Structure formats: structure tokens, C-alpha cells
Amino acid sequence: MTTDPARDNPLGDTREQTLEQHRHIRQLAERLGDAADLVQLLQRLQEFRSAAVLHFGDEEAPEGFFEVVRSRAGRHLDKLQHLEREHQAFLGEIDGLAERARAVLAGPVAELLRLAGELARQLNDHEARENELLLDALYLDLGEES
Numbered sequence: 470m471t472t473d474p475a476r477d478n479p480l481g482d483t484r485e486q487t488l489e490q491h492r493h494i495r496q497l498a499e500r501l502g503d504a505a506d507l508v509q510l511l512q513r514l515q516e517f518r519s520a521a522v523l524h525f526g527d528e529e530a531p532e533g534f535f536e537v538v539r540s541r542a543g544r545h546l547d548k549l550q551h552l553e554r555e556h557q558a559f560l561g562e563i564d565g566l567a568e569r570a571r572a573v574l575a576g577p578v579a580e581l582l583r584l585a586g587e588l589a590r591q592l593n594d595h596e597a598r599e600n601e602l603l604l605d606a607l608y609l610d611l612g613e614e615s
């Protein structure tokens with residue numbers, strides 16, 4: 470006699486595995502929603518997408534969660550079809566957001582950083598010219614005094 474729940478109760482195992490994956494996915498979703506900037510958002514989108522592809526694949530697999538519900542509770546067929554369509558839609562939205570974030574980083578953000586670099590060079594040059602003036606004036610003053 471075995472005490473392995475997966476061998477004694479494969480449906481219970483599917484349920485536990487799915488619930489555990491949902492806990493993980495929801496944690497990643499929360500991190501995704503808390504991203505502080507676009508670089509972090511891109512990292513978290515990638516992280517979420519990788520986990521979601523595996524998770525959605527498990528749910529849609531021949532013996533996965535969706536098939537278990539389909540075979541045991543046919544009254545939920547409409548909901549299953551809707552949830553399955555949402556999987557594809559979510560992946561599409563993740564890809565769309567990542568593409569927009571990359572475009573903003575490569576376009577407006579890169580341009581602002583370039584302008585900041587230019588401003589920094591101008592400020593540096595300004596201070597350098599003031600130094601030259603100051604040293605020159607002091608040198609001339611000292612020269613006149615001596």
C-alpha cells in the first residue's frame with residue numbers, strides 16, 4: 470500500500486499542482502504590477518511570460534486541469550473556452566507591452582539621456598571657461614601688482 474497522494478489520487482494531484490502554480494503566477498503578476506521603471510518592467514514581463522507559457526501549457530495539456538474539468542464537469546465548457554482564449558490574449562498583451570516598453574526605451578528615453586549627456590558636457594565646458602577666465606584675470610591682476 471502506498472501513501473503517495475499522486476499515485477492514490479491523480480486528480481487531487483492535478484488540483485494541488487494547479488493551485489500551487491496559481492500561487493506562483495499570482496506572485497509574479499503582483500511583481501509585474503509593481504515594476505518601478507521600464508527596465509524592471511521588461512525583466513518582469515519576461516519572467517512572467519516564461520512562467521505563464523509553462524503554466525498555460527500544463528493547463529491545456531491532454532491530462533491537464535482543463536481536460537479534467539471538461540471530462541468531469543461539462544457544464545463549465547463555456548468558461549473553459551473563455552479561459553483558454555484568455556491565455557492567448559494575455560500572451561499577446563504581454564508581448565505588446567514589452568514591445569512598447571522597448572520602443573520607449575530606444576526612442577524617447579534614449580533621446581532624453583542623450584540630451585542629458587549633452588547638457589552635462591555644456592555645463593562642464595561652461596565651468597571650464599569660467600576657470601580659464603578666473604585664472605587669467607588673477608594672473609593678470611597679480612602681474613600688474615608685481
Ligand SMILES: [Fe+2]
Nearest residue numbers: 491524525528
Ligand atoms: Fe491558470
